[in-house]
Amino acid sequence: MSAYRATVVREGNWWVISVDGVGVTQARRLAEVEDQAVGLVEAMTGEADASVDVAFPIPADLRAQVDEARQQTAAAARAQREAAALARSTVLKLVGAGMPQADVATVLGVSRQRVTQLVGEAKSHQVPTSSTKSHQGPREVGARRERLRAIKRRDVVPSNGGGWDVVKPGSHRPSAHTDTQTAAIARARDIVKNAGGGEVRIHGRDGKVRGSDTVSLGEGPNPARAKRARKAR
16 A cells, blocks of 8 residues: 655635645545545545545644644543443453442442443454354345445446546545546546456436446456446436
């Protein structure tokens, strides 16, 4: 997985994002900057899992304070996770030793409802054994396969602002945007091919799937299938 660096500057109502060695994009809010930067890298290079380190525009005299605040916030979050894990383990062991949940609540100084919640969380955090994994039903196996397929799939869909977007299932940002559906199909195929192969689903302007194309690693464009999909719009 490649690592990139991005800088951000404010221009009018937009944050302009410059990714070193890749290009420039923009975002409305700082919360969208990292996603937009990753999307730019994916669109320009085909790397689906690139890491982008964003340098936010923080005044020089506040950088040390911001860094300290972030470090303390991260430390507090870690401490909270560790405390929750310890509480779950303790509750499960006390209940397993035969102590009623009401008494466990008294010992730990929490409510009975909290003890019940911790017991449920403890059970859900237990790692399944190999025997449990081997007895997955058809539904679980099918769902896992569908999740794996979605990782390498790209959909060509009409953009709300005009043109066409290439989107990854579950993502809130497009991997690429083009003026025509033909260009979007070609870009989607490139992205999927660079990711090791997968599926391209082509939607019409009504949002319905009009065609699909399986792309293998190193496979070139298939104009015939793309043409059939365009005719079905």
